[in-house]
């Protein structure tokens with residue numbers, strides 16, 4: 001059965017991913033099951049989109065209740081759900097306004113459009129000269145606009161030409177940012193921790209320093225919290241570890257409660273007012289179903305203390321991983337429940353993910369040498385202990 005389901009998907013689906021050879025059919029909490037009934041601990045959390053656990057009953061109820069009432073009408077009309085959802089997120093994050101989209105990358109595109117228009121209308125950058133600075137090793141998504149910012153050759157190869165006015169600086173180096181800023185710089189777009197780039201954690205104070213530099217040069221500091229936001233790193237937003245407020249942020253992934261694409265671009269009034277009717281939009285963005293799920297996702301995150309659990313379990317997980325003694329391990333790093341285990345380049349992280357799969361642990365490598373751990377934020381010590389036990393076994397068998 002497994003082989004025929006894999007073959008079916010392979011036959012009709014574009015080969016733009018290389019999934020592990022497992023066919024999943026059910027999820028509950030931290031666990032997923034394959035079609036033979038085998039149970040796995042989900043250490044991948046759908047690339048950090050499943051923070052509340054699979055099929056959280058309160059989120060399923062919110063989805064069902066709203067689905068039976070009203071699902072989508074487009075933004076051509078007001079609804080009784082969108083205002084309440086955006087009020088909740090704005091008040092929580094201390095931003096004045098939000099622009100709803102669906103996927104993370106759409107919200108990144110929204111941020112770039114906002115920054116460019118802000119540069120022309122407020123900063124008075126000459127027409128079509130606005131520049132956006134991002135970091136080497138970034139991942140902000142896959143649209144044509146956004147891959148122009150990538151420093152990974154494969155993400156760009158064969159897809160050019162790209163947007164102009166994009167510049168990259170080394171991640172973690174605030175002086176380089178200051179040097180790269182020109183009179184035409186609109187924004188600095190940065191991930192508080194680089195997720196897809198390999199769980200790269202910059203040194204403490206880096207983001208705050210970048211924010212000061214941006215302020216000094218009248219440049220917007222935009223934090224892409226699509227992966228790191230909403231409790232993943234043990235704070236509501238990852239930038240809070242550095243104690244400052246960026247000019248704008250981007251949210252996605254976990255905002256959809258692990259079941260629906262919901263994303264937001266959040267900013268203060270000065271930035272958001274650049275959008276006037278017709279400038280930007282999305283047929284599905286801000287639909288009632290998304291708004292109902294998004295609101296419940298925020299409520300559950302706070303009520304069930306998932307942020308606190310991410311901080312506590314993240315520390316525990318890091319400590320436990322550091323008890324694995326193996327020459328294969330180069331570094332273990334992360335914050336909260338966003339953890340990367342980097343192995344020596346002689347070995348293949350994909351092979352370790354396959355071994356983990358056999359032992360009932362699901363995760364996927366990022367690049368060739370980093371195994372990522374981004375489980376649902378509801379995880380407990382039991383599942384962490386089990387994962388570490390299996391990792392110890394795998395590493396000891398590899399040498």
Ligand code: PLP
Pocket residue numbers: 047103104105106108139140141142191195196224225226227228252253
């Ligand atoms: N930004 C960051 C930091 C991400 O990690 C991702 C996805 O991994 C995206 C944006 C793109 O989100 P999506 O895949 O929902 O478009």
